[in-house]
Amino acid sequence: MKISTELQAFQQRLGYEFSQPELLMRAVTHSSISSVTRPDNQRLEFLGDRVLGLVMAEALFEVDRKASEGQLAPRFNALVRKETCADVAREIDLGAVLKLGRSEMMSGGRRKEALLADAMEAVIAAVYRDGGFAAAKTLVRRLWSTRIDMVEHDARDAKTALQEWAQARGQKPPKYTEISRKGPDHAPVFTIEVTLESGETAQSEATSKRQAEQAVAKALLTKLEAK
Incomplete structure (x- = not known):
């Protein structure tokens, strides 16, 4: 399957090249433009949320082996919350390649925090489905690396x-x-x-x-x- 020049450029920003590019196409397709032949990214979002959670839980478990559950929980929440996912999406300019319906596009959908966060989780799931857990883990740990290092500070409410x-x-x-x-x-x-x-x-x-x-x-x- 051939993908657009924009998606090829996005793969470079993402740091991952899909062997099944249809997964990437689905990950960036919002429900406002989906159809029978063009499924949206909601199922991938569901899966990506769980993949992200496992990667972050494992990362925190490894980074601070003395931390208690009470210390780990707020750090975990800081890393997987929607605002964080949306920030990562902005860093790789995910909004530029989102497939949106006209009304969603006109209302600024490419900049909406919830929409960006959901799409970021869908992209994580697409990588997981394309290359397995190791590929998804490598991607997430790289994109979230600075945040993992700073999480104790960021988790402070x-x-x-x-x-x-x-x-x-x-x-x-x-x-x-x-x-x-x-x-x-x-x-x-x-x-x-x-x-x-x-x-x-x-x-x-x-x-x-x-x-x-x-x-x-x-x-x-x-x-x-x-x-």
Whole structure:
């Protein structure tokens, strides 16, 4: 099966060449354009999620042999969550080769976090089906290598840490306020402000409220720790 020049270039960015390119075609096909003869990537997404989970669990088990289950769990969640998968997808420009229906394309589907994350998991499954677990493991460990090295820091829940900081000093929980929302509906940017009872405050922005709240909590924690 012959694939497009765009998909050939994507294989180079991915660092894996398919012997069954139809698997890659399926992995990048969204349900908005699927048909009887062109299946979408949802089944591959289901499988890829499990493959990613096993690779990450094994990686964490090997990297820190003294970590307890309670330490490993938040690290695992940080590595497999949708935001992380979408970030990896952006790094290899997966959005550029997605096959989307017209309405999904017009609404900015190539940049949507959930869509990118699902497609990334589907690509992992496609590699697994094409080359086996060893090939999928090699791919994931390479694409996630920096994140695995930094996972202990990334797994820290900044909102929880900030709340614990406030409670330890007899203060009420931090207050989060949406200051603004900019951009189109398919690609919004939220600005969130956090305020402590003692008056300390900070602002951050991100493409989702959750990310913005985590970012602003981390920013305020950094400010407090520097005092």
